[in-house]
Amino acid sequence: MKRVLIVMSAADTWHRTDGTDYPTGYWAEELAAPYEQFSKAGWTVDFASPGGVLQPLDQHSADPDIAGPDCAHWVAVAEAALRRHGPLLVLGELPPGTYDVVVLPGGHGPVVxxxxxxxxxxxxxxxxxxGAVIGAVCHGPAGLLSAVEPDGRWRFAGRRMAAFTNExxxxxxxxxxxxxxxxxxxxEGGATVTEGAAYQAHIERDGxxxxxxxxxxxxxxxxxxxDASS
Incomplete structure (x- = not known):
């Protein structure tokens, strides 16, 4: 049985260059859809964040005009999963080598x-x-930027990836x-970012x-x- 760690942001506010503060939180589908799939596969899923802070729901992800007609399902799955898990694990207290899969969902928090x-x-x-699996979706790939070697090199430079596009x-x-x-x-960090159609499913695998x-x-x-782990 695989052990999965979903790493959430702890940010609830995105400070903007125009002086405004933009409320943010986890995006329901990006947390819930992987959780649902991993749970159905019989995998164990934990949640962690900086300081063990539970990030709020991004309310945009609960709005069907923005997030689509299935958003209520994803909100329900996410909230139930977080309740079931209990307090989030503290990111800085996790022993190395514990998880087979590490996943970074989005919302704008990871860029904060x-x-x-x-x-x-x-x-x-x-x-x-x-060689553990690393997954990241939407703004989650911002978290990959944290993986800086002691000599200043970015671990994921040269890798192919998808992320929320400028468009x-x-x-x-x-x-x-x-x-x-x-x-x-x-x-700018050296990744090859591929792009699919706006707001349509597009994934990349690089190892x-x-x-x-x-x-x-x-x-x-x-x-x-x-599929790759079976």
Missing amino acids: DLFQDRDLGELLVDADNR EEHMFGTAEAAPWLLANRLR NLFTGQNPASSGPMAEAII
Whole structure:
């Protein structure tokens, strides 16, 4: 039986370059769809975050006009999973080598804290060294930026990945005052970022790294991880 760690952001606010604060939280489908798939496969799933802080739900992900007609299902699955799990694990207290799969869901939180979280970086480097599966979806790939080697090299430079695109950020209305755009930062770090159609499922696999472009990619990414691990 596989052990999975879903690493959530602890951020509830995204500070913008125009001086505004944008409320954020976890995106329901991006947390719930992988959780649902892994649970059906009989895998054990834990949740962790910086400081063990439980991030709120991003209310946009509960709005059917934004997140689609299935959003109520994903909200229910996510909230039930988090209740069942109980207090989140503290990211900095996890022993190395514990998990077979590490997954980073989105919402805008990862571009606030996970992209520079040292504990996450160490966990990801350890996972990559062991050949453990690493998954990230939408803004979750921002967390990959934390995996910096002692010599300053980014562990995932040269890897192929998908992430929330500049086009999608503009369509969502959050690009103009963003401190930085995720796809740009990943490319600047040396990643090859591929793009599918806006808001349509698109995943990439590069060895043990599985990534998805947007919420619609969450379930397919999890399915790809399960298929590759069976």
